[in-house]
Amino acid sequence: GENVEQHPSTLSVQEGDSAVIKCTYSDSASNYFPWYKQELGKRPQLIIDIRSNVGEKKDQRIAVTLNKTAKHFSLHITETQPEDSAVYFCAAKDAGKSTFGDGTTLTVKP
Amino acid sequence: GAGVSQSPSNKVTEKGKDVELRCDPISGHTALYWYRQSLGQGLEFLIYFQGNSAPDKSGLPSDRFSAERTGGSVSTLTIQRTQQEDSAVYLCASSPQRGADEQFFGPGTRLTVL
Numbered sequence: 001g002e003n004v005e006q007h008p009s010t011l012s013v014q015e016g017d018s019a020v021i022k023c024t025y026s027d028s029a030s031n032y033f034p035w036y037k038q039e040l041g042k043r044p045q046l047i048i049d050i051r052s053n054v055g056e057k058k059d060q061r062i063a064v065t066l067n068k069t070a071k072h073f074s075l076h077i078t079e080t081q082p083e084d085s086a087v088y089f090c091a092a093k094d095a096g097k098s099t100f101g102d103g104t105t106l107t108v109k110p
Numbered sequence: 111g112a113g114v115s116q117s118p119s120n121k122v123t124e125k126g127k128d129v130e131l132r133c134d135p136i137s138g139h140t141a142l143y144w145y146r147q148s149l150g151q152g153l154e155f156l157i158y159f160q161g162n163s164a165p166d167k168s169g170l171p172s173d174r175f176s177a178e179r180t181g182g183s184v185s186t187l188t189i190q191r192t193q194q195e196d197s198a199v200y201l202c203a204s205s206p207q208r209g210a211d212e213q214f215f216g217p218g219t220r221l222t223v224l
Contacts, residue, residue, distance in 0.1 A: 001168070006152075032211040043201065043215040044153070089152060093211055096166055097143070102152040 002027040004092050006101025013080050014109050021104045023090035024072040030092040030099075033066060033073045038087045038103075047088075048075070080108045112136070114216035116202050122222045123192055131187040131219045133202030141205035142185050143213060144177055148198045156200075159185065192223045 003026040013019050025033075031052040036044035050057045050064045050073065057064050061080075066073040077084055085108045091098040115134045123129050135142050144156040155169035159179045170176070174192075179185040189196055199220050203213035 034212065036215075043217050045215070046212050049212065091153075096160065097155050097158045097169070098213065099155065100145075100153040 002030060002092055002094070002099040004090060004099045004101045006090050006104060008104060009102065010105045010107075012107045012109065015080060015082060017080055019075075019077045019080050019084070019106055019108075021075045021088055021090070021106070022072060023074070023092075023101050024070075025092040025099075026071065027092065027094060028068075028071065029094045032093040032098075033064070034091050034093070034098070035064060035075050036089045036091070036100075038089065040086075044089060077106075080106075082108050082110050084108050114202055114204055114214050116200075116216040116219050118219060119217065120220045120222075122224065124224050125194060126191055128188065128190045129192055129221065131189075131200050131221070133185045133187070133204075133216060135183065135185070135202070135204030136206075136214055137183075138206065139204035139214070140182065140207050141213075142179060143203045143205075144185070144187050145201045145203065146171075146198045147201055147218070153201065156187070189221075192221075194223050197221055197223045 006023045034049035037047045038044040048062050048064050050066050061078045063076040087103045089103045090101040117132045140161045142159045145153040157177045158166040174190045177187045199218040201218045202216040
């Protein structure tokens with residue numbers, strides 16, 4: 001089955017700096033790669049996603065890149081703000097279920 | 111419109127008891143997922159329903175776990191003879207249709223087994 005590894009497990013940055021979180025996956029059949037943000041005590045919410053036919057996608061301060069050959073994808077957050085502090089999960093999905101990474105706890109220091 | 115709802119929000123039970131967790135997906139969503147999230151951990155896939163197809167049960171950790179989805183809508187996750195290691199937040203998510211990938215999560219049920 002699919003295996004998703006996510007790094008780092010914790011990340012601390014100063015407000016205004018950039019943050020990068022990386023994930024690798026094992027199943028070449030996976031074709032959808034979402035990123036979810038989960039604030040403390042709340043449900044995960046989709047912040048950005050990318051499909052296997054695209055190499056990069058950007059939405060304001062958030063971008064995701066995908067390298068299908070190397071089977072890795074990354075989340076980039078620029079100009080970080082304290083409200084970006086949360087746990088971020090990557091996932092890889094084929095036709096059915098999604099496999100999630102273990103999460104990255106991002107702390108943005110004011 | 112209403113999002114995914116789950117009940118109860120919190121459940122405390124004694125070891126050995128059975129529990130039922132309920133998920134109401136967004137109306138019209140055909141896909142429904144159950145995940146388990148232990149404290150500080152990621153989302154562990156449990157089971158996936160898609161329309162009238164046979165569910166993908168490959169993530170259920172033991173035969174004490176089962177789930178059903180009645181009428182293609184509401185789903186119930188049942189844990190029999192609960193153990194302390196079952197303590198976690200159980201999250202439900204739904205997606206609009208086959209091929210639509212975004213999952214909309216419910217608020218979860220926090221299960222504590224004493």
